[in-house]
Amino acid sequence: MLQTPAPGDHAGATDTDVLIVGAGPTGLTLATALAARGVRATVIDRLAEGANTSRAAVVHARTLEVLERLGVAQRLEAAGLQAQRFTIRDRDRVLVPIGFSDLPSRYPYTLMVSQAVTEAVLLARLGELGAQVLRPHTLVALVQDDAGVTATLDDGSRVHARYLVGADGMHSAVREQAGIGFSGGSYGESFVLADVRLTGGVPHDEVILYFSPAGMVVVAPLPGGVHRIVATVDQAPEHPSAAFVQALLDARGAQRDPAQVHELLWGSRFRVHHRIADNYRAGRVLLAGDAAHVHSPAGGQGMNAGILDAMSLADALVKALAGDAAALDAYGAERRPIARQVVSLADRLTRLANARPRWRGVRNLLLSTLARLPLVRRRLAWQLSGLVYR
Known part of the structure; x- marks a missing residue:
């Protein structure tokens, strides 16, 4: 049961050191990191249960490195x-092959x-820490x-904390209550997301971003086929x-050995925005994760950045x-510029994927020419893996 402090009574110990609003990957990571260091953190979430069918499906190298601490x-x-490669293709033609095997990680x-x-893994670790x-x-x-x-909650109870963190997603109530702007825009298209079982020419150790005149499609392997x-x-x-x-x-993927959907x-x-909070701090209120930045799923950066x-x-x-x-x-001075880079990379990939048909040949020539340079491929691998932000 949440404790309810008397109005204006903040003498002595507070109810909690840090109140975290939102129990997605960002909020759970923060709570676990604080609990591991003996900080009293309270986490609340609007959902009755944490299980979800979710958008994010990628954990990059830098993220795994920092999660070792937990x-x-x-x-x-x-x-x-483990996916060893990320490729950008136009139907059967490989435009940009990116390998991760040489990463210093x-x-x-x-x-x-x-x-x-x-x-689930983060929640279990949080429970182990009490x-x-x-x-x-x-x-x-x-x-x-x-x-x-x-903080006043929907059941009328109130929680007093020394600091409050909004990890409550794109439609953050914390950000809105703190009066922090969320600058940017949205893409005209909507996005389809699905988990399927496939046969055909579909690699099981590679993430593929297909460009085609009909639009973008990402095909990424997950455990269990x-x-x-x-x-x-x-x-x-x-x-x-x-x-x-x-x-x-059929319209966007491989043609020589097309994928066949056997089960959905x-x-x-969902609709995707590209926005960044104007500030990550307003007094004793902080933002993190999607409450601070959102962008296209191209590149799989969102959950990692959070x-x-x-x-x-x-x-x-x-x-x-x-x-x-x-x-x-x-x-904020450290993480907000990184968010700008992440949003920019995802936006470039999305706009390249959705280039108008008359620019398709120029785009393909430019990308395939640049991809011949080892430095370019290495730079992209570092960006996607997050190692560039060490």
């Missing part, structure tokens, strides 16, 4: 599938694992003073069928709780 990297590694690959599994997620609770208001932040499909569509159905996904692959496990649609936000913010909060509040400004 004792979860090996657990994720055991649960995932203990994780020279892209780990394919669903967000639901990542959350903490839990309080559900279902929704933030409806927050008020700051010199002593901290008082499943493939994740992500595609741009002008008007996507709310629940895409197996036949709809098959039509996408799950499908959905987890890296959380690890950096955990360090900053430990310093702030010890009296160094300037560390919180340093967090």
